[in-house]
Amino acid sequence: MSSNLQAVDRTRLTTWLRLVSYFILVILAFELIVAYRFALRPGQPAANIDAITRYFEYGRSVEGKLVRMVAPTDEATQPIARAGWVSPLPPPEPPLESGEVRVAIYGMSFAKHIAQELSAIDPTFVCEMFGGPGAPANLTFAAFQADRRRTHARVVVWAVLASSVRRMGSLSIQTAGFEQPVPMTFPRFDVVEGRLTRIDPVISSLAELRAALAAGSFDDPVWIQWRQQLEEHDDMYDALLFRHNVFDGLATVRLMRRAWWGRHISRFTTTVYDPVDGFGGLPARTLPVLAEHFLEQAQQDGRIPVVMLIHDQGFGTHLFRLMRPILDRKRIPYLSTHETVPPDNPHLFLSDGHIAQESNHEVAVAFRSLLLQELRRGHHR
Numbered sequence: 547m548s549s550n551l552q553a554v555d556r557t558r559l560t561t562w563l564r565l566v567s568y569f570i571l572v573i574l575a576f577e578l579i580v581a582y583r584f585a586l587r588p589g590q591p592a593a594n595i596d597a598i599t600r601y602f603e604y605g606r607s608v609e610g611k612l613v614r615m616v617a618p619t620d621e622a623t624q625p626i627a628r629a630g631w632v633s634p635l636p637p638p639e640p641p642l643e644s645g646e647v648r649v650a651i652y653g654m655s656f657a658k659h660i661a662q663e664l665s666a667i668d669p670t671f672v673c674e675m676f677g678g679p680g681a682p683a684n685l686t687f688a689a690f691q692a693d694r695r696r697t698h699a700r701v702v703v704w705a706v707l708a709s710s711v712r713r714m715g716s717l718s719i720q721t722a723g724f725e726q727p728v729p730m731t732f733p734r735f736d737v738v739e740g741r742l743t744r745i746d747p748v749i750s751s752l753a754e755l756r757a758a759l760a761a762g763s764f765d766d767p768v769w770i771q772w773r774q775q776l777e778e779h780d781d782m783y784d785a786l787l788f789r790h791n792v793f794d795g796l797a798t799v800r801l802m803r804r805a806w807w808g809r810h811i812s813r814f815t816t817t818v819y820d821p822v823d824g825f826g827g828l829p830a831r832t833l834p835v836l837a838e839h840f841l842e843q844a845q846q847d848g849r850i851p852v853v854m855l856i857h858d859q860g861f862g863t864h865l866f867r868l869m870r871p872i873l874d875r876k877r878i879p880y881l882s883t884h885e886t887v888p889p890d891n892p893h894l895f896l897s898d899g900h901i902a903q904e905s906n907h908e909v910a911v912a913f914r915s916l917l918l919q920e921l922r923r924g925h926h927r
Contacts, residue, residue: 604725605800605807609790611727612720613762616755623752630678630685630719630730632692633751639698642672647921649673650697652689653705654681656856656901660883663903663910664917671917674699678730680723682713683829685732687836694847701917702847704840705854706869708861708889709899711829712818715781717747722782724807729755734779737831742839745779748772764790781817781828784810824864834872841878850920853880854913857889858899879920883909 603611615627642648647670651661654677661673674697676689683706690704713719714735719728731747748771749755758769776783787807793799818827825833837853844851853873855865863884873880887894887905894905901909 602797602800605802605804607790607794607803608720608724608727608788609764610794612729612755613759613790615729616752616759618756618760620752623756626679626726627729627755628752630681630728630732631750631752632685632689632730632732635692635696636676638696639674646670646672647701647917648697648699649701649703649917650690650693650699651675651677651703651705651854652686652693653677653703653854653856654686654707654710655679656707656858657703657705657854659900659903659906660854660856660909660913663906664913667907667910668914671914677705678719679728680707680710680713680719681730682707682710682716682722682732683833683836684714684735685730687735687840688733690840691843694843699849701850701852701920702840702844703852703854704837705856706833706865707856707858708865709858711825711833711861711865712815713782714832715818715828716783717745717776717780721776721780721784721788724787724811725804731755735832735836736828737835742832742835745775748775782811782814819861819864821862824862825868830868833868837869837872837878838876841876850917851878852916852920853878855880855882855884856901857882857884857887858901859889859892859895862889879916881909881913881916886912 612627615624617623620628639648649661649664649671651657651673653675657677658675661675664671665673676693677686681689683704686705690702713722716722717734718731720731721727729752731749733747734745736743736745748768749758754768758766758772760766764770773788776788777785784806787803787810818829819825824830840853841851853869855869857863857865866882866884869880872878883889883901886908887901894902896902
């Protein structure tokens with residue numbers, strides 16, 4: 547009887563070992579196919595990466611992505627890595643023609659598209675754009691502050707994008723955009739005991755980032771300091787997603803890491819946004835204070851301040867609801883896109899999430915009316 551049981555146990559063990567062996571062989575075959583057919587080539591331009599290769603790269607660690615994006619020269623560095631840096635400032639502004647009005651806009655691609663439509667409608671408005679892809683309000687506010695001494699704009703526009711509000715507890719979209727991280731860094735603002743505080747990033751320019759990543763081993767003292775700062779002060783930092791390790795080369799691990807990012811961002815979003823109650827936490831206590839500081843500093847410079855609230859899909863009109871009390875109380879001129887482009891109407895948006903051109907045109911018409919109204923008032927309280 548015991549010999550029969552032993553034989554059954556051996557058969558079960560053999561079956562399990564065979565299944566495990568088959569599983570390992572399938573994984574190995576999968577890894578070899580991906581490595582051979584869909585691996586990124588050294589120096590391969592981002593524009594030449596096909597969709598399947600990009601899919602398998604989404605789950606690579608942030609550090610693993612950054613070293614592929616940032617090259618020794620600007621020409622070899624991916625364009626996305628050069629975008630959005632507050633430092634260094636752009637060159638001096640060219641002189642205006644008679645009757646032209648310079649408008650400095652601190653925002654992101656949504657604001658850029660509106661600015662382009664405005665200039666097309668009325669070329670007397672010369673728009674200058676500062677900011678970066680998916681820029682949160684702390685970056686756009688920091689860009690405004692950094693540009694105060696350089697710009698001679700008559701109108702300054704602080705743009706706030708609804709979907710980027712949750713990133714305000716971050717120091718970079720290195721952490722806040724895992725699948726497609728943008729290297730640019732920016733300060734983190736908060737309100738502590740009624741006072742606006744600011745934490746500046748250890749790395750504040752592409753040149754500094756390039757130097758910290760030059761060795762490619764992630765043991766540069768500045769890079770280590772940057773990681774420590776992210777761990778301490780960046781609400782969206784996750785070491786599992788950020789740090790490079792030997793498993794970066796395995797497609798199966800990258801797929802699992804990407805799945806972890808989906809869970810991570812969903813969990814984090816619930817800490818700062820509720821579909822019913824709207825924004826809370828750091829964004830809710832900080833955005834109104836930033837608006838006040840924007841107004842005060844623009845007035846000190848003798849410029850017309852305008853707050854641009856951009857509502858993309860997924861966050862309703864909660865950004866407007868959060869900001870309206872301070873805008874009305876302080877009488878800050880503002881434009882809110884939800885009035886012409888309701889965010890719950892998918893037909894007004896493109897597949898990539900941006901506002902469609904026809905809708906941008908309507909927003910630009912309203913923007914022009916607001917600018918003309920404020921210029922007539924000579925609005926600089």
